[in-house]
Amino acid sequence: MSQNPSPAPRRRPFTQLDVFSDEPYRGNPLAVVVEGADLTTAQMQQFANWTNLSETTFLLPPTHPDADYRVRIFTGSEEFPFAGHPTLGSAQAWLDAGGVPKQDGVLVQECAAGLVRVKRDGGRLAFAAPPLTRFEAVAEADMAQIADGLRLPRQALLDGSWLVNGPEWIGVLLASAGEVLAIRPDFTALGDLNVGVIGPHAADAAADFEVRTFIPGEAATEDPVTGSFNAGAAQWLIGSGRAPSSYVAAQGTALGRAGRIYVDAMDSDIWVGGSSTARISGAVLL
Known part of the structure; x- marks a missing residue:
């Protein structure tokens, strides 16, 4: 039985950002595929492996009514439910692509770990630290x-x-x-x-x-x-x-x-922020 062929590659908006540094090219780089909705998990993982960066993310339409966008986060070998510099970099990429948050001044990112709030903090972005699922002394x-x-x-x-x-x-x-x-x-x-x-x-x-x-x-x-x-x-x-x-x-x-x-630390939240700047912008055939 023949298998259905994979969709032909197409040009997708792509950006690479420098996260957590005010000085150009001295932070942590992040690759972001801005339109990743029809890619398979295998395609995402293969591309993330190819970029050879610590993380690569893919932006998708949200599935939760409170979220502005959804992100999937990949290292070169596995998918992460949450990661910090991919959260800030993905939020910046979404804004740079014309995204407008539902709430004034606050973005809501959907990821495998749940909903993460991101806000503007002066010229930076900051995310609300998610709860720790394991927080105990080390043996x-x-x-x-x-x-x-x-x-x-x-x-x-x-x-x-x-x-x-x-x-x-x-x-x-x-x-x-x-x-x-x-x-x-x-x-x-x-x-x-x-x-x-x-x-x-x-x-x-x-x-x-x-x-x-x-x-x-x-x-x-x-x-x-x-x-x-x-x-x-x-x-x-x-x-x-x-x-x-x-x-x-x-x-x-x-x-x-x-x-x-x-x-x-503000009220019941701890906000973790830093600069996030696009350094490479264009398209990727994927």
Whole structure:
């Protein structure tokens, strides 16, 4: 029996954005296919693998009545229910394509994790941190493994917490930003643990915290700027009194990037914001 042929490729609006940096080409890049409604999951995954970026997103019409648009988020090997820099970059791409939100000043993004609110924050966008689906202390065996993976003595890890809001992050607190920047990870020792490391800067520094995130596995990479981790870390740090209700985190320094994440706790929400600017615009045949 013959199978129905796939639809012929067509030109689709495409943009690549620089997210979480005020300085051009020093944030985290994101590829966005603006019209992805008739693509299959396999086609999306294949294209995301080809872009060779940490994430690629596809904008679709919403299925929830309160949403302005729907997004699907892919790494090179899997689909994520939520991720931070793809949320901000996708929202910016939707606005750049002429999208008009139903609510004045607030976009509602539909993704596999549910509805995520995005608002304008001065010249930036900010998303409301989604609830943590796992938020608990890390077992001592895992903390010991993380210490080995960071090539640090166990006592250098002051605290740790699961910070799961889609990606399964573990957050680890060190005593200083300098200690964070000095890490040379052993990805093999980290095993399958996705680890984000946080350390406070001195009081007179331009940022309040330094952040690095390590993703083991076949890719074994450090992410330049990570919205999902910073969203979970903000809930942990502010909730435990380790951070004020508003602060700035730097990330990507060790990679030659200049990521800046702006965190604000307002009422019952924690907003995670940053710059998001289109650097490449055109069309993709897909």
